[in-house]
Amino acid sequence: MRFLRQTGVVGLAAATLVALAACGSGGSASDSAPATAPSDLVSKAKSEGQITLYGDANQDSLQKWTQGFTDKYGIKVQVLRLAGSQLFQRFAQEESAKQAQADVFSVTDYASLKQSADQGWLAKYTPKDAGLLPADLGEAGYFYPLQNTSNQTVVYNTEKLTPAEIQEVRSDPVAAVQDPKFKGRIGVNYPQSSQQAAAMWYQWTDGSQKSKYGWDAMKKIAANKPVFASSPDLINDVISGEIAVGVGITDSLAAPSVAQGAPIQWVYPDPTVTSAFGAGVVSNAPHPYAARLFLEWATTPEADNLYSKITQTKPINKQSKDSRTFLKESWYAEPKQAWGDFITDKTFLDATGSSGDYYDTWNKALGYSG
Amino acid sequence: MSTDITSAQPSAALADPTPGTAPRGPRGGRGARRGAQGRRWPSALSVVVLIVLLGLIAGPVATVFFGAFQSKAPGMPNNGFSLDAIEKVYASTAYVKSLVGTLLMSLAVAALSVVVGAVAAWVLARTDVRWRGLLELGVIIPLFMSPFVGAVAWSMLAAPHSGMINVNLRWMLHTDRTFVNITSIPGLTFVLLLYYVPYAYLLVSAALKNVDPSLEEASYMNGRGVIATALKVTLPVVRPSLAAAFFFVAVLATGVFAVPQVLNFNSFSPLAVGVYRSMTVFPSNPPVGAAIGTLMFWFTLAGIYFYRRSIRNGQRYVTIGARGTRPRLVRLGWKKWPVMGAFGLYGLLATVLPYAALALMSLTPYSITDFRKMSLGLDNFVSVATTPDVVHSFENSLWLGVLVPTIAVVLGLAVAYVVVRERGRLGAVVDYVSTFPIAVPGIVFATGIVWLYVRTPMYATLTLLVIALVGVYMPHASRFATTGLMQIDRSLEEAGRMSGAGKFRVIRTVSFPLVRPSLLSAWILLFVFSMREVNETVVIAGPNSRPLSVLAWDYVQAGSLREAAVVGLVLTLVMLAGVLIARFVLRVRLDSSNL
Numbered sequence: 001m002r003f004l005r006q007t008g009v010v011g012l013a014a015a016t017l018v019a020l021a022a023c024g025s026g027g028s029a030s031d032s033a034p035a036t037a038p039s040d041l042v043s044k045a046k047s048e049g050q051i052t053l054y055g056d057a058n059q060d061s062l063q064k065w066t067q068g069f070t071d072k073y074g075i076k077v078q079v080l081r082l083a084g085s086q087l088f089q090r091f092a093q094e095e096s097a098k099q100a101q102a103d104v105f106s107v108t109d110y111a112s113l114k115q116s117a118d119q120g121w122l123a124k125y126t127p128k129d130a131g132l133l134p135a136d137l138g139e140a141g142y143f144y145p146l147q148n149t150s151n152q153t154v155v156y157n158t159e160k161l162t163p164a165e166i167q168e169v170r171s172d173p174v175a176a177v178q179d180p181k182f183k184g185r186i187g188v189n190y191p192q193s194s195q196q197a198a199a200m201w202y203q204w205t206d207g208s209q210k211s212k213y214g215w216d217a218m219k220k221i222a223a224n225k226p227v228f229a230s231s232p233d234l235i236n237d238v239i240s241g242e243i244a245v246g247v248g249i250t251d252s253l254a255a256p257s258v259a260q261g262a263p264i265q266w267v268y269p270d271p272t273v274t275s276a277f278g279a280g281v282v283s284n285a286p287h288p289y290a291a292r293l294f295l296e297w298a299t300t301p302e303a304d305n306l307y308s309k310i311t312q313t314k315p316i317n318k319q320s321k322d323s324r325t326f327l328k329e330s331w332y333a334e335p336k337q338a339w340g341d342f343i344t345d346k347t348f349l350d351a352t353g354s355s356g357d358y359y360d361t362w363n364k365a366l367g368y369s370g
Numbered sequence: 371m372s373t374d375i376t377s378a379q380p381s382a383a384l385a386d387p388t389p390g391t392a393p394r395g396p397r398g399g400r401g402a403r404r405g406a407q408g409r410r411w412p413s414a415l416s417v418v419v420l421i422v423l424l425g426l427i428a429g430p431v432a433t434v435f436f437g438a439f440q441s442k443a444p445g446m447p448n449n450g451f452s453l454d455a456i457e458k459v460y461a462s463t464a465y466v467k468s469l470v471g472t473l474l475m476s477l478a479v480a481a482l483s484v485v486v487g488a489v490a491a492w493v494l495a496r497t498d499v500r501w502r503g504l505l506e507l508g509v510i511i512p513l514f515m516s517p518f519v520g521a522v523a524w525s526m527l528a529a530p531h532s533g534m535i536n537v538n539l540r541w542m543l544h545t546d547r548t549f550v551n552i553t554s555i556p557g558l559t560f561v562l563l564l565y566y567v568p569y570a571y572l573l574v575s576a577a578l579k580n581v582d583p584s585l586e587e588a589s590y591m592n593g594r595g596v597i598a599t600a601l602k603v604t605l606p607v608v609r610p611s612l613a614a615a616f617f618f619v620a621v622l623a624t625g626v627f628a629v630p631q632v633l634n635f636n637s638f639s640p641l642a643v644g645v646y647r648s649m650t651v652f653p654s655n656p657p658v659g660a661a662i663g664t665l666m667f668w669f670t671l672a673g674i675y676f677y678r679r680s681i682r683n684g685q686r687y688v689t690i691g692a693r694g695t696r697p698r699l700v701r702l703g704w705k706k707w708p709v710m711g712a713f714g715l716y717g718l719l720a721t722v723l724p725y726a727a728l729a730l731m732s733l734t735p736y737s738i739t740d741f742r743k744m745s746l747g748l749d750n751f752v753s754v755a756t757t758p759d760v761v762h763s764f765e766n767s768l769w770l771g772v773l774v775p776t777i778a779v780v781l782g783l784a785v786a787y788v789v790v791r792e793r794g795r796l797g798a799v800v801d802y803v804s805t806f807p808i809a810v811p812g813i814v815f816a817t818g819i820v821w822l823y824v825r826t827p828m829y830a831t832l833t834l835l836v837i838a839l840v841g842v843y844m845p846h847a848s849r850f851a852t853t854g855l856m857q858i859d860r861s862l863e864e865a866g867r868m869s870g871a872g873k874f875r876v877i878r879t880v881s882f883p884l885v886r887p888s889l890l891s892a893w894i895l896l897f898v899f900s901m902r903e904v905n906e907t908v909v910i911a912g913p914n915s916r917p918l919s920v921l922a923w924d925y926v927q928a929g930s931l932r933e934a935a936v937v938g939l940v941l942t943l944v945m946l947a948g949v950l951i952a953r954f955v956l957r958v959r960l961d962s963s964n965l
Binding site for chain 1: 736825
């Protein structure tokens, strides 16, 4: 914790420096942005007229959600959606070169957000409703868990499995995908696609489920010749029936398709892996007022209700309502346990960091060409 | 060979376009720039052109090489010199499989494209097949679709379990077999083939049209049959052009990453996909991407060497006779039906089926491939139309479609002028540098551009996209202009100079109007390319400078394939509109006659 506080101070200092640099180079609006009164903020934000949001959540969901902000304030939101690591790479490069394109930066990977705050790439800003959000999922003053938590699931196509097979997948999805009867019918989301996906695999091979599954399980999954795909491709494959079972798809990605009538259901592995999308204002944002107004809006119960409705995820704002429609479905079961501490788990972070060999080992075990 | 006096000079120029090694014709001395003491000085124009080319092309490539020796992406904090990436790529076996797979795949795609393209070119140029215009259009129409959009369509059609072809044939024929599998090595080769056949066709067809038909006539006179004449006379004469087409396609196919990425290809990881993944997949390692890029570079450079040798040899056989001898057209008789059937099949696979699949995808609410369960609606169109980015992306695409070809063609003309008319050692360098970008895979070049410009105000703007694409398309633009300029007798320009006009006035009032048809053809081809381009733009475009093609790619990456299909269809319509305007307003045709 002391480490966090120290880096926070360093981050703040860096943020101040960056802000000063931005003022020096003619950033007209960023001079006093954080200290503006709410009414002033709205008018200044409106005169900026637009923001650019970098996000790695589902493209459709982000688009529909941010439309709520546009409807309320008439400020356009341009969404750049890329995979988390690609987005962070781009963001880091732009921030290092003092070329901010993004106003709001939002990814699910806590390490990326933390590094952004530490480097001074995220501005210090505390929205009015910050207290309504769970404190452990963000970094107070820098980034907040704006969008809801999402959990890793195993999704299956109900038309491609027999009732007995559905039963088998539901009782233990990780054991089921090792069963030779699913050969050629499964797909997996590789750990490289996000920190959360990496945590899911790590938990089975080296973490809490090591004795139950371990690397032997990976060999059996490999023998079933899985399709390797990022989660957006994987969910399409399950829906179209290209594969019957997809491992490593978040419920927030699967739920909107269920609502559209796609023939899929899901089950949570036990324990599942959970994390939240965090978001913060970029320190030298091209539209600093509009970005801050967005953060104000996004932390309200109203915005969380909207996001919850679109993505069918469990709301995290204390005052918002749970509007998930699938809760009433007969097949749905809440996750029993969830691992969320991987964001600070040192052995996990070392294994999956740039000097760790987790991905190479995984690639070899599963037969993925990288 | 039937050359006459007026054509002697242009064909001498055609005989060897590389000025450094060109044997000087009788008028070579007069064309050269000489200083007061009779020494050769490079002209101001050639120096300016070289500097511009170095900035456009050599700068980004050098940056990639620099990046391969860094510990992080250039410009990131705590970055320094490191050999890790180079060691990982060059000194380990990790990329051997990728390298071998990539090379075999490119060579296979190139060989097949040339065979198909050459047969099509021969049929269209040498037989009495009917509906020639329509058939030629059928061959080149795949140019109007971004290859990755075609890949999206083909994975919808031929994914092993859920592809439309497999799903519907299964219930129709009461079987559970898999008829086609697009995610296999043959599948990937097939999709790439569809999009490279037009290139091979255009290059070979241009050569066939320039071959003096009297050689073939002589062969027929001596009693040789159609096949024997084609194999013993026509084939040897166009062989250098076939080789040129082969190496050209091989080099282009080496750099393609979007198609294997979309097909979710896992038999091996093509090197270009390796570059893309190193830059994008967690934990990203841009120096490794750069190092893979340098590895690819050596092979594509070899390809370019052979390509340039081939076009040089190709020109040696070309004669432009003043006596118009039309080639004898082979009468196909009953054989015209199977021939037209083959063209029809190609059209079906390359155009009809992919567009039908895209149209169906754009109308379904989620991935539905079973015709019995289809439910159609316009939701995807509404969703795309209400996306705030779409109109903006549309504008960006139009800007790119106008600016890139225009600037590239003007610069291409300047390059051609220096190469063809001024010659000299500097001309040779200019010639080489302008061909260089073909050797650099798009994504590698784009990475160099981003690293080079990230600290400038141009970063993430449309201007940077224009700069990048002008560099990328320089070989195409200068090839068209060079070919056009070589066919024009220099004495016309000299007459202008003698009458007291300056160099630029001569270029503007004499050379430019004469090469106008070649330049317009180049313009229209580059218009299509810049509209559909994604290999470079996806890396360079910022949130405000995304063209439609990148928007479609972003949709694909986000798994919103149906929205991508909508954008893909819109993009094709825009390209078709542009080509039709060119055809009927400017009277330019996109065919091989000016290549």
